[in-house]
Amino acid sequence: MPANFTSAADLIRFLPEIILTIMGTLLMVLDPILNRRSSYAFGHLSIFALIVALGGSVYAYTQAGPAFGGLLVVDGFATFFRVLVIVVGILTILPSYRFLQRQDAETSEFHALLLFSVAGQCLMAASGDLIMVFIGLEISSISSYVLAGYLRDDKRANESALKYFLLGSFATAFFLYGVALIYGTTGTINLAAVRTAISGQNAPEPVIIAVAAALMFVGLGFKVSAAPFQMWAPDVYQGAPTPVTAFLSAGPKAAAFAVFLRIFMTAFDPVGGDWWPLVWGSALLSMTIGNFAALLQSNVKRMMAYSSIAHAGYVLVALTARSDVGTAAAMFYLAAYAFMNVGAFAVIGHLSGKGERYQNLDDFAGLAEKQPLTAAMLTIFMLSLIGVPLTGGFFGKFYIFKAALESHLVWLTVLGLLNSAVAAYYYLRILVMMYMHEPSDAASKVEPLSLGLRAALILPAIGTLFLGIFPGWVLDFAGKSSTLVR
Amino acid sequence: MDVILFLIFAIIAVVCAINVVVQTHPISSAISLVGVMGSLAILYLTLGAEFLAAAQVIVYAGAVMVLFVFVIMLLNAGAETKKGQSSMALFLGGPLLVALLILLVWFVQSRYSETVHFGGFRGGSAQDVGRALFTTYLLPFEVTSILILIAILGAIVLARKEMD
Amino acid sequence: MSGVPISWYLTLSAILFTLGVAGFLFRRNIITVFMSIELMLNAVNLSFIAFSYRLQQVNGHLIAFFVMVVAAAEAAVGLAIILTVFKNRQTLNIDEIDSMKN
Amino acid sequence: MNALALVLLVPLAGFLVALFIPRNAPQNSRWWALLVSLLAFIDSVVMVARFDRGSGGEQFAIDLPWITSPEIHFAISVNGVSLWLVLLSTLLTPLCVLISWRFIQNRVKEFYAFLLLLEFGLIGVFLAQDLFLFYVFWEVSLVPMYFLIGIWGHDRRIYATLKFFLYTFAGSVLMLAAIIYLYNRAGTFSYAAILELLSSGRLVFAPGEQLLLFLAFFLAFAIKVPLFPLHTWLPDAHVEAPAAGSVMLASVMLKMGTYGILHFCLPLFPTAARACAPWIAVLAIIGIIYGALVAMVQPNLKKLVAYSSVSHLGFVVLGIFSFTQIGLDGAVYQMLNHGISTGALFVIVGLLYERRHSLAITDFGGVATVAPWLSTVFLITTLASIGLPLLNNFVGEFLVLQGTAMANYTWTIFASIGVILSACYMLWMYQRVIYGEAGEEVRSHVGDLNPREWAAVIPLIVMMVWMGVYSQSFLPPVSKVNAHVLEQTRINVPFRVERFPSTRPEVARAR
Structure with a gap:
């Protein structure tokens, strides 16, 4: 038993979570004071908190290493995802200023929950032990459940929260059962120790590890909305308030994938031969179901939900590659995906109007005429989602399939790429609507862009283009940190 | 003696669990669930988990289930009316369920021949758990407090009268 | 006197877990569905504690303890969500909560 | 500064600046686009002037590291073939600006911005020497x-437009897979380095592997060309596009496909290319005849020209897959000719549409009486398109047929049918549009060319005559490149496909 269980270095490595928690609590405490002054104060404060946490996670990286006796591991991988989820947090708050104001729903709780959720995701990214994964996952999830149902009087939001909650808890139980089996067979739940245990001389029967891996795969599969565990995503994404949907599709998903990658590439890497067919099938199924179902949707949020299932499939392709390049590709892709998706949802939320009435494809008609900037930004995001070069989405996809081909996954690559060609159709439909039709009711009523929204559109667009034109920097970082995961 | 004790409570747990699933009225399900939890608490005792047995009774049976019963009563939820199953659950869930059961029972039976004797493990007292909790597991313990905070906050957000 | 094989405990846990899954899949009342999840979590806890006995460690107990805490938090939030749903729709049947199908 | 870099950078910079021109000043957008595209044209003329015709290799090479891992370079250079294609692109862009001057009245700013971006993309395709790029x-x-x-x-x-995008996109994703596969095998995206590996025998593809890679590339190119069964997007896209779009699409974009076949498919996968040659040639011939026949019955001017494109591009593909020096030269020349003459046809059709607001052939008639100069220009273009001697297409078609005859005489016979048919449908169309009684609508709406329109058509007419009379200005660099390509296709080729099926004796005698 360690005698000195906390040191200064431990605390530094835990800095982002500390900052976010303190600021979240502060927001709740300051509620009565701030509420009277300006409703924007909450937003300003939480953006400030996230920026400080961003600095915190970078600072933590300068002190990289395990913390709290291996419960946390701060390495490049953890830092990458910490930064990513914090940025997603910022990009969620920017468009929600106006959104919440429009729905008359500005409270400190929204922002506090968001900060807590981000803290949970940071914890997931940095956890080196399954108990921390579990608790981080729950912190992130429970606050997300509440956020999804945040607009209490909205029937769709209720339903969204309920389904998210039920299926999320169900998935957690599966995940936990997998943890139990791992604990029972290896006597430890520390990821690095598990790896040693199952690759050592007296390793337990691989089939048990495979079953445990399968159970955890079910649990995490639900969280990342990979097929065949994707059925909750459309309802949840459609019903949740749009900024929350943006957040759900980028933040918790990225964090869940971080956990996914870390568990499967660290602990279960030695038995990779057993689980990869499972991931292979899930990847293909996710891409196919996601893309083909998205073709049929008329509600844009629902369409984006299916699209997010498909994109989870692409990331799973990277996981199937079971290589450092694959891990790096998944990291890069998640970053690119976060930008383009959050940006796209910012536009959707902007257009939807009071009570989120306008969510249909037809409502996008003629947006380019009424608000060229908004339309142009959405075009960038859509082209990136399609995978057109010079956008982050393209480069991510390229890198994923490169990793897959290096691991000789020729069929998965071909089918995945054909899938992305199918996907082009439904993304293009939005562009068709915006540019090639007469302005609709929704487009005519669309408000001028507020400052926050402007930032919420332009920043992800810059990010998307940056990742597409100069991917080198992020890619190098991802490549460097992916080797350390093992 | 140990075997008999185990069998009695295992059977109670299984019967209660089946009852949870088949009862149409939620209140009956809830009471059955309390039965499962109670018998599990006894089984925890046989495994030397004194603290957990107590926590099971206090936290689960005592607090969580009371909450459930409270909500059921509050909503005045009646028995389930609709009996038609959604086809997806039957077609997808049925095989999945059977597979899960067979798989788990098979692999569990094929290993772990160690036997449990009552009192064979004495590391689960409140003292032991407490020591671990405040040394090795201090971080998760502290972090769990955020979770509780979120739960409170969430309940407030969702149940408050109106937005302001 | 012979002891109880540890695998009996694990089997019991597997049975309870499966029953929980069955309840989740086949029940229509939201509260019962939620209780099925609680049942699954209890089954997992039994596994943790049985494994803990096998390994003669206290660690499994702690994980089970955290699971309990989390389950309690989940229950609070979950029931609050169920309350809001009921308030808006006056039903607890999960099949009737489908306003968003195309 | 390197002339090549400027050719590429000018349109890009122009595009970026064009984005910031205020929307309410359309005239600024027009002038800006004209200025930029003229600059790019002048620059490419300078490049052509400085091009060393004596050497057949890549020139003006620029190679900047772009992404380190995987190693991707911004590597561009120009050779004797891409030289002319770049010139073609830069020549046509200002003309497109001119013909859209009045025709495009809404969202002018975006139109010209997209036009410049298009120019940038097209030039880049012809210059890129890195597969990723x-x-x-x-x-x-x-x-x-x-x-x-x-x-x-x-x-x-x-x-x-959806059909156009999805067709091309679906084709190109497989090419992407093949490019990645190639990288994983060769360890580089550099075109030159891969060729070097192939010729030195350090990189060898198994026959099946090579065939799949070839097909992955070829499918993407064949859709773009378009080769016979994959052509269905083309008539739709051509007919629906605005005049400038049609011109750029027909004249330059289709050449991306043929250029790709010549530049990538043949040298990289010679065995597979030769093995597939008979099949592809047959498809090309079907395309030639089918395109011509369908063009003949079109009631719509643009559709007619579009199907004639299918037919003409068939010649190009046929020439390439003849695997002879003359055939290849002819194919490249035909690419340029088609760019000029079909471009001109679309310009004129666009002018007619601008006046009469209809594309139906029956809505015209008697244009000669109201617009004699327009009719004259139209006549020259029509004759060029048919392949009249002293005009450009004649040279290209002749070379292609000659090359094909060396490879397989049967192909030549069938391909020649296409030449005859093209004369039929073009002249018939010309007759119906230009001669006859001028209707009320035609009389009141169709005027003759104004100076701006003269500026748009004169360069094309000049080129048609020049390319028809003095092909030696253009062909020598092309031949040098083609000789290289042919040489490359003989390396590592375990078997040869010279004739297909076996030349029949009576045909051989006829020769």
């Missing part, structure tokens, strides 16, 4: 064209 340009050029058709097109523009 090539793919980037290939896709980038798709986006502006998508918008050009979708926003400023005719009635069924949305259907047409």
Whole structure:
């Protein structure tokens, strides 16, 4: 038993979570004071908190290493995802200023929950032990459940929260059962120790590890909305308030994938031969179901939900590659995906109007005429989602399939790429609507862009283009940190 | 003696669990669930988990289930009316369920021949758990407090009268 | 006197877990569905504690303890969500909560 | 500064600046686009002047590291073939600006911005010497064209543009897979380095492997060309596109496919290319005849020209897969000719549409009486398109047929049918549009060319005559490159396909 269980270095490595928690609590405490002054104060404060946490996670990286006796591991991988989820947090708050104001729903709780959720995701990214994964996952999830149902009087939001909650808890139980089996067979739940245990001389029967891996795969599969565990995503994404949907599709998903990658590439890497067919099938199924179902949707949020299932499939392709390049590709892709998706949802939320009435494809008609900037930004995001070069989405996809081909996954690559060609159709439909039709009711009523929204559109667009034109920097970082995961 | 004790409570747990699933009225399900939890608490005792047995009774049976019963009563939820199953659950869930059961029972039976004797493990007292909790597991313990905070906050957000 | 094989405990846990899954899949009342999840979590806890006995460690107990805490938090939030749903729709049947199908 | 870099950078910079021109100043956008495209044209003329015709290799090479891992370079250079294609692109862009001057009245700013972006993408495709970079340009050029058709097109523009995008995109994703595969095998995206590996025998593809890679590349190119069964997007896209879009699409974009076949498919996968040659040639011949026959019955001017494109591009593909020096030269020359003469046809059709607001042939007639100069220009273009001696197409078609005859005489016979048919449908169309009684509508709406329109057509007419009379200005660099390509296709080729099927004795005698 360690005698000195906390040191200064431990605390530094835990800095982002500390900052976010303190600021979240502060927001709740300051509620009565701030509420009277300006409703924007909450937003300003939480953006400030996230920026400080961003600095915190970078600072933590300068002190990289395990913390709290291996419960946390701060390495490049953890830092990458910490930064990513914090940025997603910022990009969620920017468009929600106006959104919440429009729905008359500005409270400190929204922002506090968001900060807590981000803290949970940071914890997931940095956890080196399954108990921390579990608790981080729950912190992130429970606050997300509440956020999804945040607009209490909205029937769709209720339903969204309920389904998210039920299926999320169900998935957690599966995940936990997998943890139990791992604990029972290896006597430890520390990821690095598990790896040693199952690759050592007296390793337990691989089939048990495979079953445990399968159970955890079910649990995490639900969280990342990979097929065949994707059925909750459309309802949840459609019903949740749009900024929350943006957040759900980028933040918790990225964090869940971080956990996914870390568990499967660290602990279960030695038995990779057993689980990869499972991931292979899930990847293909996710891409196919996601893309083909998205073709049929008329509600844009629902369409984006299916699209997010498909994109989870692409990331799973990277996981199937079971290589450092694959891990790096998944990291890069998640970053690119976060930008383009959050940006796209910012536009959707902007257009939807009071009570989120306008969510249909037809409502996008003629947006380019009424608000060229908004339309142009959405075009960038859509082209990136399609995978057109010079956008982050393209480069991510390229890198994923490169990793897959290096691991000789020729069929998965071909089918995945054909899938992305199918996907082009439904993304293009939005562009068709915006540019090639007469302005609709929704487009005519669309408000001028507020400052926050402007930032919420332009920043992800810059990010998307940056990742597409100069991917080198992020890619190098991802490549460097992916080797350390093992 | 140990075997008999185990069998009695295992059977109670299984019967209660089946009852949870088949009862149409939620209140009956809830009471059955309390039965499962109670018998599990006894089984925890046989495994030397004194603290957990107590926590099971206090936290689960005592607090969580009371909450459930409270909500059921509050909503005045009646028995389930609709009996038609959604086809997806039957077609997808049925095989999945059977597979899960067979798989788990098979692999569990094929290993772990160690036997449990009552009192064979004495590391689960409140003292032991407490020591671990405040040394090795201090971080998760502290972090769990955020979770509780979120739960409170969430309940407030969702149940408050109106937005302001 | 012979002891109880540890695998009996694990089997019991597997049975309870499966029953929980069955309840989740086949029940229509939201509260019962939620209780099925609680049942699954209890089954997992039994596994943790049985494994803990096998390994003669206290660690499994702690994980089970955290699971309990989390389950309690989940229950609070979950029931609050169920309350809001009921308030808006006056039903607890999960099949009737489908306003968003195309 | 390197002339090549400027050719590429000027349109890009122009595009970026064009984005910031205020929307309410359309005239600024027009002048800006004209200025930029003229600059690019002048620059490419300078490049042509400085081009060393004596050497057959790549010139003006620029190679900058772009991404380190995987190693991707911004590597561009120009050779004797791409030289002319770049010139073609830069020549046509200012003409497109001119013909759209009055025709495009809504969202002018975006139109010209997209046009410049398109120019940038097209030039990039012809210059890229890094496979990844090539793919980037290939896709980038798709986006502006998508918008050009979708926003400023005719009635069924949305259907047409979606079809266009999805066809090309679906084809190119497989090419992407092949490019990645190639990288994983060769360890580089550099075109030159891969060729070097192949010729030195350090990189060898198994026959099946090579065939799949070839097909992955070829499918993407064949859709773009378009080769016979994959051509269905083309008539739709052409008909629905605005005049400038049609011109750029027909004259330059289709050449991306043929250029790709010549530049990538043949040298990289010679065995597979030779093995597939008979099949592809047959498809090309079907395309020639089918395109001509369908063109003959079209009631719509643009559709007619579009199907004639299918027919003409068949000649190009046929020439390439004849695997003879003359055939290849002819194919490249025909690429340029088609760019000029079909470009001119679309310009004129666009002018007619601008006046009469109809594309139906029956709505015209008697144009000669009201617009004699327009009719004259139209006549020259029609004759060029038919392949009249002393005009450009004649040279190209003749070379292609000669090359094909060396490879397989049967092909030549069937391909010649296409030449005859093209004379039929073009002249018939010309007759119906230009001669006869001028209707009320034609009389009141169709005027003759104004100076701006003269500026748009004169360069094309000049080129038609020049290329027809003195092909030696253009052909020598092309031949040098083609000799290289042919040489490359003889390396590592375990078997040869010279004739197909076996030349029949009676045909041989006829020769």
